[in-house]
Amino acid sequence: xxxxxxxxxxxxxxxxxxxxxxxxxxxxxxxxxxxxxxxxxxxxxxxxxxxxxxxxxxxxxxxxxxxxxxxxxxxxxxxxxxxxxxxxxxxxxxxxxxxxxxxxxxxxxxxxxxxxxxxxxx
Amino acid sequence: xxxxxxxxxxxxxxxxxxxxxxxxxxxxxxxxxxxxxxxxxxxxxxxxxxxxxxxxxxxxxxxxxxxxxxxxxxxxxxxxxxxxxxxxxxxxxxxxxxxxxxxxxxxxxxxxxxxxxxxxxxxxxxxxxxxxxxxxxxxxxxxxxxxxxxxxxxxxxxxxxxxxxxxxxxxxxxxxxxxxxx
Numbered sequence: 666x667x668x669x670x671x672x673x674x675x676x677x678x679x680x681x682x683x684x685x686x687x688x689x690x691x692x693x694x695x696x697x698x699x700x701x702x703x704x705x706x707x708x709x710x711x712x713x714x715x716x717x718x719x720x721x722x723x724x725x726x727x728x729x730x731x732x733x734x735x736x737x738x739x740x741x742x743x744x745x746x747x748x749x750x751x752x753x754x755x756x757x758x759x760x761x762x763x764x765x766x767x768x769x770x771x772x773x774x775x776x777x778x779x780x781x782x783x784x785x786x787x
Numbered sequence: 788x789x790x791x792x793x794x795x796x797x798x799x800x801x802x803x804x805x806x807x808x809x810x811x812x813x814x815x816x817x818x819x820x821x822x823x824x825x826x827x828x829x830x831x832x833x834x835x836x837x838x839x840x841x842x843x844x845x846x847x848x849x850x851x852x853x854x855x856x857x858x859x860x861x862x863x864x865x866x867x868x869x870x871x872x873x874x875x876x877x878x879x880x881x882x883x884x885x886x887x888x889x890x891x892x893x894x895x896x897x898x899x900x901x902x903x904x905x906x907x908x909x910x911x912x913x914x915x916x917x918x919x920x921x922x923x924x925x926x927x928x929x930x931x932x933x934x935x936x937x938x939x940x941x942x943x944x945x946x947x948x949x950x951x952x953x954x955x956x957x958x959x960x961x962x963x964x965x966x967x968x969x
Contacts, residue, residue, distance in 0.1 A: 683957050684925075686965075690906045691926035694824045696814075702806035703832050705839040706799060 798842060806835055809853050811927055812937060813860045818926070819918040820864035822911055830867070834859045857937070905965045909956060917952035924949060 813834050817827035834856050841849060849855045910918055923929045923937065931949065935942040 683953075683960065686902060686960075687906060687921065687956065688925045688928075690903050691922065693903060694818065695811075695926055696824060696828055699810070700828065700832070702803045702810070703836055703839075705836055706795070 802835070802839060802842075805838070805852050805856075809856055810835065812853070812923075813856050815922045815926055816857055816860040816919065817864045819922045820861070820915060821867065822907055822918070826867070827864075830860055830863045833863055853937075854939075902965050905960065905963055909959045909963070909965075912959065913952065913955055916948065917955060920945070920949045920952050921956065 810831050813831040814824075814827045817830035818824060821827065837859055838849070838852060838856060841847065841855075910921065913921075919938070920934065923934045929937070931942045931945040934949070935945045938945070
């Protein structure tokens with residue numbers, strides 16, 4: 666039984682072959698196109714410009730505000746148009762006196778006090 | 788007030804010069820840790836971004852940017868080991884080796900892919916120091932003097948360690964019957 670497990674040293678030819686093989690392996694691992702240097706200054710400037718004016722949510726916020734303003738304006742305009750600029754009469758389906766009319770006539774039913782102020786009194 | 792424009796331009800130019808000069812070395816350090824080219828590229832980019840941030844903060848003067856970058860690359864590669872993404876992971880890339888293309892694969896191409904897969908597995912079994920030396924030697928084609936300068940050791944030590952690393956790799960590959968690629 667052969668108990669010799671020692672691995673023989675590579676011959677010069679084998680050594681050259683190994684060199685070529687390992688070199689080819691490392692060459693294949695190197696990125697074929699080396700990336701350009703990062704430009705942290707450009708990224709910083711870009712981030713700053715984004716923060717300054719080109720916030721993507723800014724536009725939609727403006728659109729929402731304009732829509733709400735338009736809606737409120739329309740409501741206000743239409744309300745004025747229907748009443749023709751006059752104060753709106755309260756709805757009175759059964760012909761009863763409205764609270765305003767009651768208020769107006771309040772005190773008219775009361776008997777008038779006879780005689781003026783007591784003479785001699787301020 | 789921060790740096791005036793000419794100083795800022797100089798700094799940018801210096802940053803780009805450093806990137807052109809050392810980004811491959813930083814990549815090699817990260818690659819030697821994980822044997823993952825894309826991850827190493829991400830780590831290399833992150834190192835340079837951190838260098839820029841460090842410059843901007845101005846807290847600490849970096850005397851030797853190259854050494855600083857290599858140290859940060861090693862630290863980031865170690866941090867990656869602790870990250871949840873690494874722990875939980877996604878699909879192991881080894882599983883993708885079993886996915887077959889619809890296109891017929893030429894025999895020599897298949898043999899080459901198998902040899903490379905074997906080299907990768909073998910490299911992963913080697914100590915990280917060996918992988919660093921082999922990556923610098925074979926990926927960047929650095930000579931012993933250049934490697935010595937980068938790692939801060941003398942050239943004789945590099946020769947010795949590189950020879951041993953290469954021998955260990957050769958022994959393992961020979962034992963597995965991988966000695967050449969077609």
